């Protein structure tokens with residue numbers, strides 16, 4: 001009988017924001033997999049580290065830092081084949097995912113390659129949008145407001161249009177797109193409604209009005225905008 005594939009959401013960074021189910025499954029795992037940067041670091045593994053038992057087999061899926069899709073697709077192909085080999089000998093495998101696995105999570109690329117052939121269980125996690133709203137102490141959406149989530153990687157025109165048509169907004173994947181987002185928000189007179197958060201819930205988190213944000217943002221950063229269309233006060 002084949003093993004079972006688990007996609008485990010770990011939350012946004014603070015290990016205490018992991019669910020009890022995630023912690024239990026990680027502790028019981030004999031084989032784990034996780035995405036790793038070319039630098040050899042894995043954010044997902046670092047969140048889960050206190051729960052990983054000694055002697056567990058580890059499959060690190062090295063994801064290239066490239067804008068092109070093909071190198072990452074090749075990496076997921078390779079990682080999926082390694083995971084397939086484990087599942088085919090009847091061993092379960094736990095895939096560690098920062099945040100929630102199905103919210104811009106890399107687990108989906110393994111899921112798409114393996115879910116037709118193996119039993120899968122996904123454990124949801126606290127996503128980064130909720131975490132950032134908690135950090136800036138601003139409700140994400142109130143009453144009849146609509147939340148729009150946009151990746152900062154979109155072309156400026158597209159991003160600008162989506163922001164103009166939105167009510168409450170979470171801009172993800174800010175990183176090197178920070179100045180593009182700032183320019184768009186300034187042009188729409190939204191700077192006073194925007195908050196910047198980086199590394200939410202981690203010891204080195206930063207949170208401030210966007211106007212006071214540093215000039216350089218890490219990949220793990222987000223901008224939340226609330227136009228106040230339906231005030232919650």
Ligand SMILES: C[S@@+](CC[C@H](N)C(=O)[O-])C[C@H]1O[C@@H](n2cnc3c(N)ncnc32)[C@H](O)[C@@H]1O
Nearest residue numbers: 099100103104127128172173199200219220221
């Ligand atoms: C590939 S997505 C992963 C999202 C994740 N699966 C989730 O559920 O939130 C990466 C983006 O999520 C956001 N993000 C994830 N963790 C974050 C954190 N701790 N603080 C701020 N932003 C975070 C950033 O915008 C980052 O560029």
